[in-house]
Amino acid sequence: xxxxxxxxxxxxxxxxxxxxxxxxxxxxxxxxxxxxxxxxxxxxxxxxxxxxxxxxxxxxxxxxxxxxxxxxxxxxxxxxxxxxxxxxxxxxxxxxxxxxxxxxxxxxxxxxxxxxxxxxxxxxxxxxxxxxxxxxxxxxxxxxx
Numbered sequence: 341x342x343x344x345x346x347x348x349x350x351x352x353x354x355x356x357x358x359x360x361x362x363x364x365x366x367x368x369x370x371x372x373x374x375x376x377x378x379x380x381x382x383x384x385x386x387x388x389x390x391x392x393x394x395x396x397x398x399x400x401x402x403x404x405x406x407x408x409x410x411x412x413x414x415x416x417x418x419x420x421x422x423x424x425x426x427x428x429x430x431x432x433x434x435x436x437x438x439x440x441x442x443x444x445x446x447x448x449x450x451x452x453x454x455x456x457x458x459x460x461x462x463x464x465x466x467x468x469x470x471x472x473x474x475x476x477x478x479x480x481x482x483x484x485x
Contacts, residue, residue, distance in 0.1 A: 341454070342438040344426070344462040344475075347483030353463045356481070357421065364417060372418045374405045378431075379424040386430055387447050397448045402430075406444055410452050421461040426470045434460065438477035 345353045361371050378386050381401060388400035399407070402420070409418040422431075437444035442454040460478075467475055 341440075341442055341458070342434075342460040342462065342478040343481065344464065344467065344478045345481045345483065346464055346467060348465060348485055351483040351485050353483060354423075356483070357461060357463065361419075370416045372409065372412055372416050373421065374409070374419065375421045375423055376401055376405070377424040378402070378422045379427060383430050387433055390448065403446050403448075406446075406452055409458055410454065412457070414455055414457050416457060418458045419461055420458070421463060423463045426462060426464050426467060426474070428469055428471055428474075431462075431470060431474050435473055435477060438474070 345356060347353050361373060364371050376386075384400065386400045386402050388398055388403045390397050405420055409420060412418050433447070434444070437452075437454065438460065442456075442458070444452040444454065446452070462478070
């Protein structure tokens with residue numbers, strides 16, 4: 341479900357993702373690729389929030405993408421790519437989706453069960469801030485200069 345590509349800048353992380361995407365497209369597959377930088381947003385804008393006064397839920401960027409991807413047909417490969425440093429503040433919320441059960445539990449309490457066509461990609465310089473629980477749930481590609 342999840343793959344992390346680790347390496348210093350200019351080691352080819354983005355090129356590797358583009359190469360795989362283009363290869364799949366040439367094979368006749370449709371690839372839906374969403375890229376976000378989770379460190380550029382506060383946690384509530386990434387995962388969503390509930391207004392304490394009105395009890396109204398507002399989706400975050402990641403939760404809105406997850407809902408769109410959930411509605412894609414099974415023959416469409418869907419990638420949700422988090423491009424940037426991995427921070428336990430937001431990545432721990434994804435541990436349930438990175439498990440074998442592929443279940444994303446949103447802060448609103450709503451749950452999204454993803455199919456085998458949905459994958460999370462993480463592109464980062466290092467995993468120094470990721471917990472062992474998160475790292476153990478993902479495949480890993482290490483690139484060096």
